[in-house]
Amino acid sequence: MPGIGRKSAQRIAFYLLERDRDGATILSSALAEAAEGIGHCSRCRMYTEHDLCSICSASGRDNTQLCVVESPADVMAIEEATGFKGLYFVLMGHLSPLDGIGPEELGLAALQKRLREDGIAELIIATNATVEGDATAHYLAEMATRLDVQASRIAHGVPLGGELEFVDSGTLSHAFFGRRAVE
Amino acid sequence: MPGIGRKSAQRIAFYLLERDRDGATILSSALAEAAEGIGHCSRCRMYTEHDLCSICSASGRDNTQLCVVESPADVMAIEEATGFKGLYFVLMGHLSPLDGIGPEELGLAALQKRLREDGIAELIIATNATVEGDATAHYLAEMATRLDVQASRIAHGVPLGGELEFVDSGTLSHAFFGRRAVE
Structure with missing residues (x-):
C-alpha cells in the first residue's frame, strides 16, 4: 500500500493485535463495507456509495462547466483549493496506449455524450x-x-x-512562453 | 556563505592548507580580482567587468522586449531555459518597504527612462x-x-x-483560475 512498507505494516499489525483488537474489528468491517458498497458515479465516475456522487446530485452547481481530471484525489484537491462550482468528469487514469489504456478505458464515450447533450459551455482540462x-x-x-x-x-x-532560480528549466520555459498580458 | 556551514568551512580550509596551497593562492587572487573588478552593467544592472554586460553589448538581441528579474541568477536561469533574445533589467531585489527597499534602491528611475526612451514594446515581468x-x-x-x-x-x-494531487492548494487555485483557452 502507498506509504506503508513492510516494517510499517508489521508495526500496524502488531499494534492492532496487542492493543486495539476492537479497532481492528471496526476497521475490518469498514473496509468490507467500502469494498462492497463503493462504486463509481454513473455520471462522472467519482467514487460513491450511490448511483450519483454527492457533487453530481447536489443542487446549485453550475452544469455549464465541466472539469476533467485524472483521479478522484484531483476532484478533492480542486474542491478544496478553488471553490469551483461546476461539475467533474473523472478519467480514472490517462491515455497510455502501451499499457492498453485507450479512450474506452477512460470512459470517453460517456464524456462525449455529456459534451453533446448536457449543454456544457466550457470543458476545463485539469489533467496532470x-x-x-x-x-x-x-x-x-x-x-x-x-x-x-x-x-x-x-x-x-x-x-x-517559487523563486525562479530554483525552478527547473522546463517549467521556467513554459512559464516564460505562457506569460500573459497584465491589464 | 550559502550552503557552507561551520563544519564545511573548516573542512575546506584544512583541505586547502594541507593539500592544495597553490589552489588557495589562485582562489585568493581570483576572489580579489572579482571583488575589485566586477561591477554592475550601466544599462541593466547585471554583474559585469565592463561598462555594459555581455547581453546588453551583444548584437542581434531584440531590444523591443525587456524582461525584469529580481536577481542575476534569474537572468542566467532564463537564458538557459528559454532562448529569450530580448534584453533584461535586474532589480537586485524586490520592493520591501519594511527593509527600506523602495523604488530608488531597485533602480526604477533608470527602468522608467528605458521604457520611455528605448522603444520597448513589451515589459516581461519575471519577478518571483x-x-x-x-x-x-x-x-x-x-x-x-x-x-x-x-x-x-x-x-x-x-x-x-506535477500531479494535481501533490500541488499545494494556493498553486492549484492559481492554476485553475489562470486557465487558458485551447485553440
Whole structure:
C-alpha cells in the first residue's frame, strides 16, 4: 500500500493485535463495507456509495462547466483549493496506449455524450502536467473542439512561492512562453 | 556563505592548507580580482567587468522586449531555459518597504527612462512568485501602463511533471483560475 512498507505494516499489525483488537474489528468491517458498497458515479465516475456522487446530485452547481481530471484525489484537491462550482468528469487514469489504456478505458464515450447533450459551455482540462497528462489533454481538447465546446487547460508555470532560480528549466520555459498580458 | 556551514568551512580550509596551497593562492587572487573588478552593467544592472554586460553589448538581441528579474541568477536561469533574445533589467531585489527597499534602491528611475526612451514594446515581468515579487510586479505593471508599454507576467501554475494531487492548494487555485483557452 502507498506509504506503508513492510516494517510499517508489521508495526500496524502488531499494534492492532496487542492493543486495539476492537479497532481492528471496526476497521475490518469498514473496509468490507467500502469494498462492497463503493462504486463509481454513473455520471462522472467519482467514487460513491450511490448511483450519483454527492457533487453530481447536489443542487446549485453550475452544469455549464465541466472539469476533467485524472483521479478522484484531483476532484478533492480542486474542491478544496478553488471553490469551483461546476461539475467533474473523472478519467480514472490517462491515455497510455502501451499499457492498453485507450479512450474506452477512460470512459470517453460517456464524456462525449455529456459534451453533446448536457449543454456544457466550457470543458476545463485539469489533467496532470506530465507527458501522459499532456497527451490526454490534447485528445480531450480536440474532442471538445469537434463538438463545438470551448476547451481550456489549467495554467502551468512557476508554483506559488517559487523563486525562479530554483525552478527547473522546463517549467521556467513554459512559464516564460505562457506569460500573459497584465491589464 | 550559502550552503557552507561551520563544519564545511573548516573542512575546506584544512583541505586547502594541507593539500592544495597553490589552489588557495589562485582562489585568493581570483576572489580579489572579482571583488575589485566586477561591477554592475550601466544599462541593466547585471554583474559585469565592463561598462555594459555581455547581453546588453551583444548584437542581434531584440531590444523591443525587456524582461525584469529580481536577481542575476534569474537572468542566467532564463537564458538557459528559454532562448529569450530580448534584453533584461535586474532589480537586485524586490520592493520591501519594511527593509527600506523602495523604488530608488531597485533602480526604477533608470527602468522608467528605458521604457520611455528605448522603444520597448513589451515589459516581461519575471519577478518571483512570492508576496514581495507579486507586489513588485504590480508596481512595475502600473508603471508600464502609465508609459503605454504592454506589460506581461510569466505564468504561475502547476510545475512541469506535477500531479494535481501533490500541488499545494494556493498553486492549484492559481492554476485553475489562470486557465487558458485551447485553440
